[in-house]
Amino acid sequence: MRLADLKGRNPHEISQAISLSRRNFLRAVTGAGSAVALRGMAASKNRKAVVVTFGGGARDDETFMPDGQENIPHLLHDLMPQATFLTNVVNQGILGHYVATASIATGVYETFNNFAAVSPNNPTVFEYFRKGLKRPATDAWVVAPSNGFARIGESAHKLYGPGLGAGVILPKRLLSAALSSASDGARYQHLLRDNYETPLYAPSLAGRQIELDQMAAVLKLSVDDFASHARNLVSPDELSVYIAKQLMRQLSPSLLWITLHDIDIAHSGTFSLYIDGIKRSDRLCAELWQAIQKDPEYANKTTMFILPDFGRDSDIDSGGNGFQHHRTGDAVSRTTWMMVLGPDVKQNVVVDRRVESIDLIPTLGAYFGFDAPLSTGKPIAEVA
Amino acid sequence: MLPDQLTAGSFRGYPLEAGQLAIKNIELLQRLPLAFLPLLLRELIVYDWKFPTERAELGRQFTYLGSLAAGPFQAAMSAFAQLKLARELEQTDWVNSPAIFSERLTAHLWATHQIDTFRRAAVDYVQKVSASAPDPLLPTHRLGIAVIGQGVAKNDYRLFRKLGGQGVYFTQVKHAGGLQVLLDAVAARAAVHPVPYGHWYIDGGASLAVGEGVTRISYNALSGPRATLQNRMQKTYEAAVFDPEAFRTMLAQIKPEEAGLNSGGDAVLNRFQLSLLTEGSGTQVFSTTFVQWAAREVLRRAQPLTLFARFAPRQRENQMNELLAEHQRKPELDAQGSLIDADMGAYYTWLNQQRLPGEEKSSFLAWFEDHDEAVAIAPTLERGKRSDAPIELADLIARIA
Numbered sequence: 079m080r081l082a083d084l085k086g087r088n089p090h091e092i093s094q095a096i097s098l099s100r101r102n103f104l105r106a107v108t109g110a111g112s113a114v115a116l117r118g119m120a121a122s123k124n125r126k127a128v129v130v131t132f133g134g135g136a137r138d139d140e141t142f143m144p145d146g147q148e149n150i151p152h153l154l155h156d157l158m159p160q161a162t163f164l165t166n167v168v169n170q171g172i173l174g175h176y177v178a179t180a181s182i183a184t185g186v187y188e189t190f191n192n193f194a195a196v197s198p199n200n201p202t203v204f205e206y207f208r209k210g211l212k213r214p215a216t217d218a219w220v221v222a223p224s225n226g227f228a229r230i231g232e233s234a235h236k237l238y239g240p241g242l243g244a245g246v247i248l249p250k251r252l253l254s255a256a257l258s259s260a261s262d263g264a265r266y267q268h269l270l271r272d273n274y275e276t277p278l279y280a281p282s283l284a285g286r287q288i289e290l291d292q293m294a295a296v297l298k299l300s301v302d303d304f305a306s307h308a309r310n311l312v313s314p315d316e317l318s319v320y321i322a323k324q325l326m327r328q329l330s331p332s333l334l335w336i337t338l339h340d341i342d343i344a345h346s347g348t349f350s351l352y353i354d355g356i357k358r359s360d361r362l363c364a365e366l367w368q369a370i371q372k373d374p375e376y377a378n379k380t381t382m383f384i385l386p387d388f389g390r391d392s393d394i395d396s397g398g399n400g401f402q403h404h405r406t407g408d409a410v411s412r413t414t415w416m417m418v419l420g421p422d423v424k425q426n427v428v429v430d431r432r433v434e435s436i437d438l439i440p441t442l443g444a445y446f447g448f449d450a451p452l453s454t455g456k457p458i459a460e461v462a
Numbered sequence: 463m464l465p466d467q468l469t470a471g472s473f474r475g476y477p478l479e480a481g482q483l484a485i486k487n488i489e490l491l492q493r494l495p496l497a498f499l500p501l502l503l504r505e506l507i508v509y510d511w512k513f514p515t516e517r518a519e520l521g522r523q524f525t526y527l528g529s530l531a532a533g534p535f536q537a538a539m540s541a542f543a544q545l546k547l548a549r550e551l552e553q554t555d556w557v558n559s560p561a562i563f564s565e566r567l568t569a570h571l572w573a574t575h576q577i578d579t580f581r582r583a584a585v586d587y588v589q590k591v592s593a594s595a596p597d598p599l600l601p602t603h604r605l606g607i608a609v610i611g612q613g614v615a616k617n618d619y620r621l622f623r624k625l626g627g628q629g630v631y632f633t634q635v636k637h638a639g640g641l642q643v644l645l646d647a648v649a650a651r652a653a654v655h656p657v658p659y660g661h662w663y664i665d666g667g668a669s670l671a672v673g674e675g676v677t678r679i680s681y682n683a684l685s686g687p688r689a690t691l692q693n694r695m696q697k698t699y700e701a702a703v704f705d706p707e708a709f710r711t712m713l714a715q716i717k718p719e720e721a722g723l724n725s726g727g728d729a730v731l732n733r734f735q736l737s738l739l740t741e742g743s744g745t746q747v748f749s750t751t752f753v754q755w756a757a758r759e760v761l762r763r764a765q766p767l768t769l770f771a772r773f774a775p776r777q778r779e780n781q782m783n784e785l786l787a788e789h790q791r792k793p794e795l796d797a798q799g800s801l802i803d804a805d806m807g808a809y810y811t812w813l814n815q816q817r818l819p820g821e822e823k824s825s826f827l828a829w830f831e832d833h834d835e836a837v838a839i840a841p842t843l844e845r846g847k848r849s850d851a852p853i854e855l856a857d858l859i860a861r862i863a
Contacts, residue, residue, distance in 0.1 A: 145623055172572045189573040343779070346744035347751030350802035351779055393810070396817050397581075399758060400810055402743065407577045 093413040093432065097166035100142045100415060101428050110163065110428045124379050127442060128370060129335045130363055131182060132386040133175040133223055134342025135414060136356045137401060139393070142415070149356045152364035153384075157419060162427045162461050164416040169388040169435040173404045173411055176226045178387040178435075179337055183230060185439030185453025197229040197239075200452050203439045204244035205232055207333050210448030218244035219331045221322045223314060223339030225251060230337075235452070244335070245296075247325070249317040256305045297324045312358075315340040319362045323369050330375040333446075337387075338362065344390065347402050367419060381420030381445060381461075383438060389414050418461040429460045464552060465499050466492050475558050480509035487524050493535070494527075495543040496552065497567065497580070498587075504560035511733035513659050515765040518598070526594040538590060541583030545576050561714050597819035601655045602767055604824040605863055606815045607644055608757075609772040610804035611830045612667070613797040621801075622837045624809040625828050627846045629839030634852040637832065641670065641772075644829070647859045648770045649673025659730075659764045664756045666749040666774030677764075679735055679756060681749040681774065687721040688746055691739055695746070713740040734763070748776040750800050754807035761814040771811055772831075773804035801830075812839065825862035829855065838862055 101110075140146040147154065171181045174192025181188045184200040204218040220231050225248060232243020294300055311317050315338045322336050341355035363384055370376040391398030392410035404411045414435070436455035443450040444462035468491055473484040484491065484506055491499060505512075505520055512520070530538060548570055556563035571577040611617065622631055637643075645663070652661035652675035661676045663669060669680035681688075694712070718724075718732040721739070738759060744751035750773055757771040777793035808828040815824055825840035836855070839845075840862040 170575070174572075187575075191569065346748055347742075347754060348744065348748055348776065348779070348799070348803050349806035350796075350799035353802065393813060396814075399755070400813075401806075407572075407581060 093166055093168055093409050096138060096410065096413045097430050097432070100138060100163075100165040101430055110158065110426045125446060126330075126332045126376055126380040127334070127445060128366065128376075128380060128382045129333075129438070129442075130366065130382065130384045131179055131335075131337045132341055132359055132384075133179060133337045133339040134344060134355065135386040135389040135404060135411070136341055136359070137390045137392070137410065140353060140356055140401065146356075149353055150360040152360045153417065156364050157367060157384075157417060159426050161417045161419045162424050162429060164418070164429045164433055164458065164460070166430060166432045167385060167414050167416045167435055168432060169412050169414065171436075173388050173407060175339070175342065175387060176230070179227065180230060182385075182387060182435050182438055183335070184233065185436045185450050185455040187436060187454075193226065195226065195229060197232060197234040199234055201233045201235045201238040201450075202231065202243060203442055203450070204333065204335075205235075205238035205242045206439070206443060206448050206450045207446060208244075209238060209242050210443075211446060213332065215241075215245060216329050217331050218333040218335075219325050219329070220244045220246045220335045220337075221318045221325070222246055222248055222337050223250070223318060224248070227337065244333070247321055249321045250314055252321075253305070253308050253317065256301045256308075297321070297328050299324055299328075313340050313355075315355075315358055315362055319366060322366065326369060326373055326376060330373075333442075336366070344401050345403060347399070349401060352401055378421050381418060381423060383416060383418050383442075383461075385416040385435065385438070386414045387435070388412060423461055427460075429458075433458050463557070465494050465496060468492050468557070472557050476507055477510040480507050483509055483520075483524075487528070490524065490528055495539050495545075496556070497545040497547055498539060498542040500556040500560040500563040500567070503557065504564055507558075507560060508733070511730050513730065513734075513764040515659075516763055522595050523591050526591045529594070538587065541579065541586065545571070545580060545583075546574065562711060565710065600767065600820045600823075601657065602651070604766070604815055604818065604820055605647075605651065605768050606761075606811055606824070606826040607648070607768075607770045607859075608804070608808035608811050608826075608828045609641065609644065609770075609831050610808055610828065611797075611801040611833065612773065613775045613795070614801045614830075614833075617798070617801060617830070617833075619798070619802055619805070621805050621830060621835060622808075622828060624806075625812060625826075625837045625839065626848075628812065629826070629837050629845060630843045630847045630849050632836045632838065632849050632853055632858065633834060634850055635829065635834045635836045635855050635858065636852060637829070637834065637855045640829065640832070640855045643856045644770060644827075644859060645670060645672050647863045648676055648768050651768045651863060652676045655767055657767060660766050661768040662760050662764065662766050663770045663772075664753055664760065665772045666753040666776070667772075672770075676768075676770075677731065679731070679738075681752045684735060684739065687723050687736065688739060690721045691716075691746055716740060734759070748803075749774050750776045750803035750807060753804070754810055757807070757811045758814050761811070761818060765818050769811070769815070771807075773800065773807060775800045776803065827859060827862060 138146065141150050169178060171178060171187035172189065172192060177188050177190055177192040180198040183202045184198045185203070186200040188198050188200065190196050190199065204220070207213060207218055222230055228246060228248060231246040233239055307320060308317055311320065318336055318338065322334060325331060325334060338359050340358050341352060343355050344352035367382055370380045370382060388404060389411045390401050390404045391406045392408055393400045395406045395408045398406040398408070434455055436453065437458050438455070439450045439453045440455045440457040441462045444457040468488060470485045470488060473481045476484060494502065502523065509517065509520065527535070551563065551566060551570060554563045554566060571580050648661060648663060649672055652673060656675050659677055663672050663676050663678045665680040667680065668682040669678050672678055716736070718736045721736055723732040723736055738745050738752065738756050742751070742755040745755050753771050753773050757769060760766060760769060775795040775797040778796040812826045815821070815826060823841060827836060827838050829836040836858065838858055838861070
């Protein structure tokens with residue numbers, strides 16, 4: 079299928095066509111088959127989940143289409159053979175990264191201003207998880223890309239909210255604080271870019287984000303070691319994954335949520351940097367999965383969910399400017415995918431049916447055994 | 463305020479020609495729904511600085527809307543009229559600040575899940591306007607030229623992967639004096655078909671000389687205005703408190719002379735160049751983005767007969783403070799990354815050209831500067847073909863110009 083072939087179709091037809099196109103490509107590359115049986119596993123106390131979202135959607139053109147294949151070798155060849163792949167994940171909400179990530183985390187399409195420093199209105203997965211399963215604060219963490227995500231860990235909902243959410247680590251914020259006492263801050267500047275969509279916007283911080291002095295205690299990582307390691311990293315997402323691995327080593331949280339963001343450099347209009355971001359995300363996902371397999375606290379009891387928060391504008395919609403933004407709300411920008419890997423997940427399987435990105439939280443609820451009563455999504459039976 | 467409360471005095475703050483046009487059509491404007499009218503006014507308020515094709519397009523909308531009897535008029539506007547708007551939107555000064563209203567309307571439509579309904583209504587409206595009157599006949603077919611890869615000696619990236627399927631991929635292009643050959647072809651078309659703003663040359667670096675009748679803009683020539691804007695952006699970026707709405711408003715309201723664009727020259731062109739820097743994302747700091755966005759906007763707004771877009775190396779990715787300080791230091795360049803940007807930019811330029819009337823006769827050339835590779839697209843050329851036969855660039859452009 080070519081994008082040009084989508085002209086004139088309605089959004090539902092387009093998302094189906096995108097789904098089938100992904101399926102055909104995956105079948106050709108990996109020999110993936112269909113999901114023929116639904117899963118129905120008992121929730122386990124020892125289970126863990128790692129959720130990786132791409133804040134900054136990557137289009138099929140640059141990933142699952144033939145020309146994009148070279149950009150995602152790890153997703154295709156290392157992870158896909160072990161995964162169930164959902165080809166038709168639709169985001170019906172606001173296509174801004176913070177509000178969309180908050181929508182995924184609450185299972186409700188949130189409607190707040192994407193650039194406001196506010197908590198989600200509905201309870202987050204972290205609150206459902208901790209309250210429902212009586213888990214301690216150290217068991218749920220978020221590693222988020224920019225200051226705007228400071229309040230993603232817990233909602234403003236009166237029945238949940240403060241004290242019941244996840245700890246939020248903003249690695250760039252930490253690095254920035256670490257550098258305030260260092261003399262060579264310029265060497266780290268490449269890691270500190272905050273927000274690509276509105277690059278000049280840096281919201282005031284509010285929320286339960288961890289501060290520098292806490293980092294040393296929680297992660298058992300000295301400020302010097304942190305800054306020293308950061309110097310060798312090439313991007314903010316590498317910094318996020320580095321912190322996530324530290325969290326896994328030191329605290330082994332059962333629910334770890336990481337939002338990657340490098341791809342969103344696309345907003346600058348530089349196609350090559352957007353491609354670099356996709357390649358880096360591809361590599362980092364594989365690194366995370368390897369880290370899970372090597373860590374006895376995680377190996378064989380962890381399910382990893384990988385999904386972009388949404389897509390990007392298609393080349394054919396004249397209202398947009400192709401890969402650069404996600405402003406048109408067209409079907410291509412709303413339709414994305416999800417890859418799920420874990421010991422209880424069927425391997426090398428493709429699921430074509432339409433699901434929504436808000437279905438993730440009820441799915442995690444079924445997986446862990448907690449309720450998400452205010453979520454409007456539905457559990458994805460094939461991976462729950 | 464609601465549309466039916468409009469009076470001639472409402473447009474006192476409009477530029478001369480825009481105000482006259484608004485007053486001439488005031489009875490029509492009073493009948494339009496609030497979810498639609500400010501979007502029309504956003505175009506109207508800058509009428510004095512619009513290109514001829516844009517003025518004609520706006521005229522076509524007024525003619526179309528004015529020709530509708532009561533029933534069809536209501537039907538044409540019903541989808542917009544049925545959108546549920548917040549009361550604050552009515553209180554916005556949508557007459558004098560329609561762009562701000564438009565931003566707030568967009569946010570409201572997203573938040574209330576009405577954006578898809580609005581999109582469908584807008585697409586339907588545009589189609590009806592287009593169908594209401596035939597497109598004017600063009601004096602000649604359109605020609606687009608994209609020159610990519612300046613400064614790249616060796617390349618491993620597979621170029622023209624999207625454009626190749628649309629035309630013939632030439633692998634043995636003899637290109638001595640290639641840039642001048644192409645500029646001469648542009649100038650020749652401008653001389654034969656002297657249309658105001660009908661022939662354009664956009665350069666991502668310093669522009670070369672080109673014949674009369676060709677409108678010329680370049681990233682380097684805008685270094686002064688870019689520095690002014692970058693300074694303002696830098697200050698905003700470093701401020702303790704940042705209000706994104708106020709920032710966008712500041713950018714929207716900045717005047718060409720404040721940015722250092724000489725208002726004594728071509729006011730329409732000055733406004734257009736300013737819009738590239740204040741409305742584009744990344745155009746202030748990356749020259750490849752500047753060329754791609756400028757080409758898009760030239761095609762969308764001026765609908766030229768000829769467009770020559772030459773990409774140049776952009777500065778390497780850096781932290782925002784460093785990118786904005788471009789004018790204070792000599793930035794490190796990323797020639798290979800710029801080639802990849804430009805390859806996609808060339809494809810988008812062709813796509814945008816194909817969105818214009820007369821697309822079935824349009825032609826396009828993308829050339830890897832100082833190299834043997836090019837793709838030519840024209841009705842007379844087969845699609846998806848490869849030619850390894852030697853060909854002079856002059857002959858190639860002559861075949862499609």
